[in-house]
Amino acid sequence: MNVSARSAVYATPAWEATPDGVCRPGGLALTDHALALCALPPGARALDVGCGSGAVGAHLRDRHGLTAFGLDLVLGALRRAAPGLPRLQALAETLPFPAASFDLVLAECSLSLLSEPGRAMAEFRRCLRPGGWLVVSDLYARSEAPSAPGAARLWTAAELRGLAAEAGFMLAAWEDHTPALKAFVAQWLFSHGTLPPLGCALDPAARPGYGLLIARRS
Amino acid sequence: MTGTVHTAPLPDLLCARCNVPLQLAKVNVAYLGNAFPVELPKCPKCGQVYIEEALALGKMVEVEQQLEDK
Numbered sequence: 001m002n003v004s005a006r007s008a009v010y011a012t013p014a015w016e017a018t019p020d021g022v023c024r025p026g027g028l029a030l031t032d033h034a035l036a037l038c039a040l041p042p043g044a045r046a047l048d049v050g051c052g053s054g055a056v057g058a059h060l061r062d063r064h065g066l067t068a069f070g071l072d073l074v075l076g077a078l079r080r081a082a083p084g085l086p087r088l089q090a091l092a093e094t095l096p097f098p099a100a101s102f103d104l105v106l107a108e109c110s111l112s113l114l115s116e117p118g119r120a121m122a123e124f125r126r127c128l129r130p131g132g133w134l135v136v137s138d139l140y141a142r143s144e145a146p147s148a149p150g151a152a153r154l155w156t157a158a159e160l161r162g163l164a165a166e167a168g169f170m171l172a173a174w175e176d177h178t179p180a181l182k183a184f185v186a187q188w189l190f191s192h193g194t195l196p197p198l199g200c201a202l203d204p205a206a207r208p209g210y211g212l213l214i215a216r217r218s
Numbered sequence: 219m220t221g222t223v224h225t226a227p228l229p230d231l232l233c234a235r236c237n238v239p240l241q242l243a244k245v246n247v248a249y250l251g252n253a254f255p256v257e258l259p260k261c262p263k264c265g266q267v268y269i270e271e272a273l274a275l276g277k278m279v280e281v282e283q284q285l286e287d288k
Contacts, residue, residue, distance in 0.1 A: 182285050183252040189281055190247050190256040193273055202284040 021055035023196075024109035025210045026180040028059050030137060031108065035064055037173055037214050038133040043067055044103035047127065049092045049120075050110025054081035061085070066104070071095070092120040100129045108137045109198075112154070121167035128217040134169055136160070136213040137177065139198065141206035154206050160213060169215035181210035231268060233261035240268055249278075250285060 022028050040046075042065040048057045051070025060068040070087035072078050081087050090096050092107070093116045105124045114120050124134055141154040155163070161171055188196040195202075202208040231240040240259035245267055247256055259268040 179251065182250045183254070185281055185285060186247075186250045186252050187254045187256070189273070189277055190249070190254075190258070193270070193277070195277060195281065204283050207287070208284060 021053065023052070024137070025184040026108075026137060026177055026212075028056070030177060030180060030212065031056055031059065031106070031135075032063070034106075034135045034137070034212060034214060035060075035104075038104065038135065040064070040066065040103055040133065045069070045101065046104040046106065047071060047095075047097070047102045049105060049107040049124070050113070051081070051087055052077040054078075054085045054087060056106065056108065057085045057087065058082040069102075093123060095123045095127050097127045099126050100132075101127050102132060103129055104133045104135065106135045108135070109139070111136055112138045118163060118166065121163055121169070125168045125217055130217055132217045133172075134164065134213075134215045134217070136164070136215075138211065138213075139181070139202075140209055140211045141203075142176075142178070142209040143205065143207040145205045145207075148203050148205050152203070154203070154208060157211055160211065164213060164215045168218050170218050171213070171215050173212070173214040175212040176209055177212055178209035181208065231259050233264060233266055235266060236261055236263040238263050250281070 022031075026033075044066050046057075046060050046066045046068045048054075048060070048068060048070045051057050051072045052074070054070050057068035057070040060066040068085060070078070070081060070085055071090050071092065072087065073089060073091065075089050078087050078089055088096065092110070092114055105128055107120070107124070111117050111120065128134065138160070139154050140160055141156050144156055147153045157174060161174060164171065185196055188194075232238065233240060238261060241262050242257050243260040244255050245258050245260060246253055247258075260266070
């Protein structure tokens with residue numbers, strides 16, 4: 001199996017230098033918004049795929065009362081994770097958990113970095129209990145125009161929803177959060193003098209946006 | 219852009235208008251429809267903010283081409 005070199009963008013320590021320790025469009029506010037759309041009981045088991053140093057996992061535990069687990073490929077980030085947060089280094093395409101282990105799987109700005117997103121989606125489904133919730137937020141193409149030569153192709157919203165449907169998920173919500181992407185890029189640009197390392201160049205022809213998908217295991 | 223909190227002086231950068239060293243200051247930037255605080259070199263006398271040419275004519279243009287809705 002190929003490990004996506006694009007996930008190495010998260011090895012950059014600068015990713016953690018944000019006010020809430022979450023380096024992606026929307027920050028923890030978008031996570032809170034997504035959880036408000038899911039009906040999760042206290043103590044529900046949540047898996048954060050691409051957890052980095054665990055800011056989201058700690059937030060799920062401390063703010064939402066969930067039992068949080070983290071998974072990432074970047075060992076350095078995992079080592080910096082908050083104490084007491086169970087986390088491990090593994091591929092999202094081969095989750096090291098028994099079937100029906102979780103009530104919630106989050107993949108926030110991580111699915112597009114995976115080598116085999118379809119296989120990862122199938123693993124998310126396997127590890128969720130029936131009726132469990134999937135939360136994906138990620139870059140997507142707001143235009144179906146062909147990509148510029150050499151540019152990484154982004155999914156359209158329909159393709160992203162299709163990926164979830166093919167894996168056996170029922171769509172519960174799809175929302176555009178492109179203003180959060182613009183805010184994130186603008187703030188990063190002025191704070192660091194560079195574009196944020198999102199894992200791919202943003203192709204103007206694709207009209208890059210940021211979307212939130214919420215689905216349930218059928 | 220606005221801002222008042224001045225920190226370390228930047229002796230290599232002089233204000234073209236006032237000829238005094240710029241200082242890093244927290245300024246509020248309005249850009250791409252968003253407003254956010256960042257630290258940028260600023261003249262303590264006239265308040266002019268300095269943005270590097272490479273940022274203003276390079277990266278900012280690049281970002282606008284990528285993300286602005288025409």
